[in-house]
Amino acid sequence: MKKIILFIFFVLFLAFIYWLLFPFIVSENNSTGEEISGLLRGYTPTFAALLTILFTTKRKGFKDYWHNIMRFKASIRSYLAVFLIPLFINVVVVIVTSQFIDSSISFIELNYPKFLAIYFIFIFLDGPLGEELGWRGFLLPEVLSKFSPLVSSLIIGLVMFFWHIIIFDADGPELNSSFIVKYLISILGISVIFTFFYLRFSKFPIIAVLLHTSINYFIFFRNSLIPEMKETPVDNITYVVTIVLIAMICLILLKNHNLKNN
Structure with missing residues (x-):
């Protein structure tokens, strides 16, 4: 429990430090400052x-943390799911x-090779890598060792919410x-969906990183295309309702999976 409390304290404290420093990091017409702030935030x-x-x-x-985040061998269906579900x-x-x-609807003409390349830029600069090595690479295994999948998802979801609100306010x-x-x-x-992926598809952080990237990327792609x-x-309302429905399905599948294993 100590690790969970410490992580929550540190992640919110660092977000608050970012909130305080943001006006000094980013000034008008300062693209370098924006890039630095993005890395600090994510x-x-x-x-x-x-x-x-x-x-x-x-x-x-x-040593254990390093070994955990460097595992990449997941099933093909895991890698397919991280693209197909956000696309759906x-x-x-x-x-x-x-x-x-x-x-x-009018579709904007896009440079599709460029937009494909943007996906991989999102991994490093838009938050997925830096966030998921904390949320699912560290915090999720800790809370799952103490709580049920639903409670664990709600805890992480609330921490992510308050963390994002501090960041958004900056x-x-x-x-x-x-x-x-x-x-x-x-x-x-979304936190419930990530927990489902972690328990049913792969406990490797790379899957969470790619899922996070796909969620951000397809929103960006949709907004750019239409x-x-x-x-x-x-x-936005349709997006929220769809997320909730998928999360409910994930909870049902997790419950059925637990019942079969008992």
Whole structure:
């Protein structure tokens, strides 16, 4: 339990430090500052994991953590799922939202090789690698050793929510009540989905990194391909509802899996 408490303290403390330093890191027309801030922001969960190890298990903990994050051998269906499920979510969003747009959808012409390359840039610069080495690479195994999959998902989801709110208050979207409620619901649902992937597909952090990347990437791709969809609230509501439904299915599958193993 000590590791869980320490990690939560460190990750929120580092987010707060980022919040304090952000105005000094990023100035007007300073692209270098924005890149630095992005790396500091995205890797605070990893830094929190390392600090927690330093104050608890130390040398042995670092060795175990390194061996864990360097495991890549997962099943083909694991790698397929991290692409297909986020793609499915966004296809549903496009289909549903298109019914509420007065005019016909117009697809922006994109440089597809460039957009494919952006996926791999997302891994390192948009948060997935730095975040998931903390959230699922360190925190999830710890909370699962103490709590059920549902409670573990809710704990991590809440920590991620408060962490993101601090970050968003520094450099993100406007924090109105509508955004906060929808974001809380979606991030709790996403946390359940990640726990399902961890328990049913692969306990290797690389799967969480790729799933996180795919979720961010396909939202970015959808918004770039069909920008007018962002003008309607249906877009975001459909996304949240789809996440919740998939999370509920994941919980049912996890419960059935546990019953079969008992």
